[in-house]
Amino acid sequence: ETGVTQTPRHLVMGMTNKKSLKCEQHLGHNAMYWYKQSAKKPLELMFVYSLEERVENNSVPSRFSPECPNSSHLFLHLHTLQPEDSALYLCASSQGLGGADTQYFGPGTRLTVL
Amino acid sequence: GQQVMQIPQYQHVQEGEDFTTYCNSSTTLSNIQWYKQRPGGHPVFLIQLVKSGEVKKQKRLTFQFGEAKKNSSLHITATQTTDVGTYFCAGNAGNMLTFGGGTRLMVKP
Numbered sequence: 001e002t003g004v005t006q007t008p009r010h011l012v013m014g015m016t017n018k019k020s021l022k023c024e025q026h027l028g029h030n031a032m033y034w035y036k037q038s039a040k041k042p043l044e045l046m047f048v049y050s051l052e053e054r055v056e057n058n059s060v061p062s063r064f065s066p067e068c069p070n071s072s073h074l075f076l077h078l079h080t081l082q083p084e085d086s087a088l089y090l091c092a093s094s095q096g097l098g099g100a101d102t103q104y105f106g107p108g109t110r111l112t113v114l
Numbered sequence: 115g116q117q118v119m120q121i122p123q124y125q126h127v128q129e130g131e132d133f134t135t136y137c138n139s140s141t142t143l144s145n146i147q148w149y150k151q152r153p154g155g156h157p158v159f160l161i162q163l164v165k166s167g168e169v170k171k172q173k174r175l176t177f178q179f180g181e182a183k184k185n186s187s188l189h190i191t192a193t194q195t196t197d198v199g200t201y202f203c204a205g206n207a208g209n210m211l212t213f214g215g216g217t218r219l220m221v222k223p
Contacts (some may be wrong), residue, residue: 043213099206
């Protein structure tokens with residue numbers, strides 16, 4: 001148990017649906033991350049939040065919309081996705097934003113877009 | 115931007131054989147971390163290396179950080195079926211971790 005939980009664990013959605021992924025960390029960390037993991041790009045950083053402020057957005061399409069209401073929760077809102085967005089979406093947290101901080105990953109949400 | 119490359123992408127070994135994965139950065143790193151992801155699981159932190167030329171061991175795993183702090187390696191001695199998974203290095207340059215593409219290890223019993 002890493003202290004980072006994600007829901008749902010599996011999600012199937014159509015291209016016109018709107019859904020949200022949720023991540024919660026119970027570690028008292030200040031930084032949270034969204035990663036996309038697929039066969040093409042094993043660990044692709046999408047968004048980084050530090051103390052609820054977005055500090056990194058790696059040119060992610062606008063159909064992915066992150067939200068960080070507090071330092072313990074992170075959401076990824078999805079709308080009008082494409083089949084190529086099917087992947088494992090991993091949330092992670094770290095004590096600080098520094099590159100020397102260990103990242104703790106959640107179990108991921110397996111997303112399938114039909 | 116910073117790039118972190120890992121080779122090989124895949125490795126099949128017979129149980130008992132050794133295994134090594136290599137990580138190379140386009141820039142000098144402040145530190146490097148290694149993670150393991152079991153099949154169906156999520157990445158889990160293994161170790162961090164900070165000093166030039168540093169070598170750390172965890173049982174059958176040996177981690178090295180290059181003298182120039184631009185490369186690193188993970189060596190597993192006498193692999194076991196429990197070693198299967200994908201091993202990721204993550205380099206820190208500019209105070210942000212960048213993950214390599216990972217090496218997927220498969221062990222034949």
